[in-house]
Amino acid sequence: MDLNEEQAGGVTVLQVMGRIDSTTAPVLGERLTAMVGAAGARVVVDFSQLDYISSAGFRILLLAAKRADQTTSKLVLCGVSGKVRQLFDLGGFLDLFTIAHTREEGIAAAG
Amino acid sequence: MRRPANIVYGLEDSPPPHVTVFNGVQYVGLIAINLVYPLLVFRAAETPAQLVGSLLAIGMLVLGLATFLQVCRLGPVGSGYMCPATFTATYLGPSLLAVQVGGLPLLFGMTLFAGLLEVVLAPLLNRLRPIFPPEVSGLVIFVIGLSGGIAGLRAMLGEKAAPVSTEEWWIAGVTLATMVALNVWGKGMARMLCALIGLAIGYIAAGIAGLLGVGNIRTIAEAPWIGLPAFGHLSWSFDISMVVPFAIAAVAAAMKAVGTIAVCQRMNDADWVRPDMRSITRGVLADGASTVVAGVAGALGTNTSTPAVGLAAATGVASRKVAYAVGAIFLLLGLFPKLTALLAVMPRPVVVASLLFAVTFIMINGLQVMSSRMLDARRTLVVGLAIVAGTAVEVFPTLSATAPEAARPLIGSSLVFSTVIALLLNFLFRIGVKQTATFKVDGAPVQAEKLEQFMETNGAAWGARRDVIDRAKFNLAQSLEVIVDSCEPQGPVEVAASFDEFNLDLRVSYVGPPIELPERRPSNEEIMESEDGQCKLAGFMLRRHADRVAATHRAGRSTILFHFDH
Structure with missing residues (x-):
């Protein structure tokens, strides 16, 4: 898994590439928790280059969303399509997160 | 069965009469372009224009009956879906071969044979899947398109064809350009009926250029407005050398029917997971029975219309009642000799342009079916070598003359040769594949x-x-x-x-x-x-x-x- 962080008008965009499994999920979890840990943070996670996400990855996303609620931060996911979207649907996660179609829409939704 | 959100009138719904009739006319317009296939075959058989008119009228009656057979569930026959019938490029190649060898009687006899074969195959289709994997059935569809397009071009550019005039080139260009432009940039009705509108423009252009001819105009003028087609010319014959081409066409038609009915199932059920083989078997039986009717009555083999089902998905009108309307309209059109006479004298460039437009979609459909499976080197070779084999028959028509006597029926048709090569390689390459x-x-x-x-x-x-x-x-x-x-x-x-x-x-x-x-x-x-x-x-x-x-x-x-x- 590779992570790439960018700033776009006060919104932090984290692009996740490759696979989120039990080996890589803790790395993502640490990064995400730190990002949404600051009060009022605005974070977009871009999954357009993601190939695979397992239950370990979904757990990390749930924990990050919970942390964002506690700190009144905003967490938006984008680029959830194809196989990855099917997995979100399979696990019943599509309605649990704010999911934007594109990165631009994600930034607008977070901002 | 849960109705999908995009379906306005589901299978069991009764749309208002004007919606039913309008949609019926729309489907008939979409399907009518495929009358170009029987027209091309009857022309190749050098059939007089008057008889061609009568044969086309019979064809429309057959399409009407075939549509009813598919939508009504009579005993074990009929899928019950809004899935109209059409003439198909699948039977074009074999039919052209048949009229060359034995004229119209052989065409009708072999069409009857193909229909009976499809009826017999219907309950066995699911078991035949390993023999005809998608890359082979996709290849068959692709070669049907390729050989159909070349057959059309041969009517204009072949050795036996009359020289093409400048006007004919222009008319072919205008007809094809109209169809393409409306299909690519058109919207709504114009897009849906692009082929029919192109056909009409082609006729007008041919009329202006004086290509319709006094004789042809007289044929149209003399044809009565209402009347039954003549059946007196009908006779049937059988030739063993035609068995393989028609058998392959029958299998291809059955496979296309399987695909089209599966689309109908998916379109009508939001919870659809996989094809229901019971209604598919009933639908293939209806498809085969329709081709039997076509052979008996004197028409080309029929098949389920994939574009019509695609149109139903686009408009959200999938009601069974609309299929009844389509069947009734075709039966009525078969009783208007003036209309069929007009179709019978279709100018050569208009026929060729319409055919080229239609086969483009068939070839791409074949490519899509082929690429629906993961292809390793073995399967790539099956597809690639079979395409080369089929193309070789089209490019070198004398190839079969140089082959041993027993192999000639297999090498005489691009469809047959490429299918046989694909089937043989498919069997051969199973060696060494661990299951x-x-x-x-x-x-x-x-x-x-x-x-x-x-x-x-x-x-x-x-x-x-x-x-x-x-x-x-x-x-x-x-x-x-x-x-x-x-x-x-x-x-x-x-x-x-x-x-x-x-x-x-x-x-x-x-x-x-x-x-x-x-x-x-x-x-x-x-x-x-x-x-x-x-x-x-x-x-x-x-x-x-x-x-x-x-x-x-x-x-x-x-x-x-x-x-x-x-």
Whole structure:
């Protein structure tokens, strides 16, 4: 898994590439928790280059969303399509997160 | 059966009369362009224009009856779906061959044979899937398009064709350009009826250029407004050398009917998962019976109309009542000799342009079917060499003359030759393909790339569907992740993947406690609280992703079976 962080008008965009499994999920979890840990943070996670996400990855996303609620931060996911979207649907996660179609829409939704 | 959101009038609904009639006319307009196939065959048989008019009228009556056969459920016949009938390029090549060898009687006799064969094949189709995998049936569709297009061009550019005038080039260009422009840039009705509008423009252009001819105009003028077509010319014959081309066409027609009816099922049911073979078998029986009727009455073989079903999906009007309207309109049109006389004198460039437009979509449809499966080197060679073989027959028509006497019927037609080559290679290349592949995983971390490669390589060797392999890849990766991380397996985890055309089974076994595969999703709190919740989520997703799961635990060894329908 590779992570790439960018700033776009006060919104932090984290692009996740490759696979989120039990080996890589803790790395993502640490990064995400730190990002949404600051009060009022605005974070977009871009999954357009993601190939695979397992239950370990979904757990990390749930924990990050919970942390964002506690700190009144905003967490938006984008680029959830194809196989990855099917997995979100399979696990019943599509309605649990704010999911934007594109990165631009994600930034607008977070901002 | 739950109605999808985009369907305005479902299968059992009764749309208002004006909606029913308007949609019926729209489908007839869409299908009417395919009258170009019988027209081309009757022209090749040098049939007089008056008789061509009568034959086209019979053709319309046959389409009307065929549409009723498909939508009505009479005994074991008829899918019951809004799936109108049409003439098809599938029978074009064999029909052209038949009229060359034995004129119209042989055409009608062999069409009757093809229809009977399709009727016999209908209940066996599902079992024939390994013999005709999608890359072979896609190839058949592609070559049907290719040979149809070349047959059209031969009518203008062939050795026996009359020289093409400048006006004819212009008319062909204007006709084709109209169809293409409306299809690419048109909207609504203009787009849906692009072929019919192009046809009308072609006629007008031919009329202005004086290509309709005084004789042809007289034929139209003398034809009565209302009347029954003549059946006096009908006779039938049979030729053993035509069996293979018509048999291949019958199988291709049956496969297309399977695909079209599966689209109907999916279109009408939001919860559709996989084809229901009962209504498909009934639909293929109706399709075969329609071709029997065509052979008896004196028409070309018919087939389910895929574009018409596509139009139903686009408009959201899938009511059975609309199919009754389509059938009734075709029956009525068959009783208007003036209309069929007008079609019978269709100028050569208009025929060719319409054909080129139609076969383009057929060829692409074939390519899509071929690429719906994962293709390794063996399957790539099956498809590639078979296309070269078919093209060689078209480019070198004298090829069959140089072949041994017994092989000539197989090499005389591009469709037959390429199909035979594909079937032979398909059988040959089965040598050495293991239907069960095994793999061992030793300890953490799980090498995701190796798992991916294992499923990709074997999936391509088996010619499996991409979506099924993707599902299996997830289940393999997710289950191994849970086993290695949470079950502390003693020794390696063994993976076996088995495939036949209908099933993909994954067997994962290890020494250690079993993983839980709950039917209920754990709550978000459970998932967040502990790794146990995360494992339950994994088990829930694994269960949902496979079509069937089974888990056993005996003598310390746990085994999970994931079954995927294929």
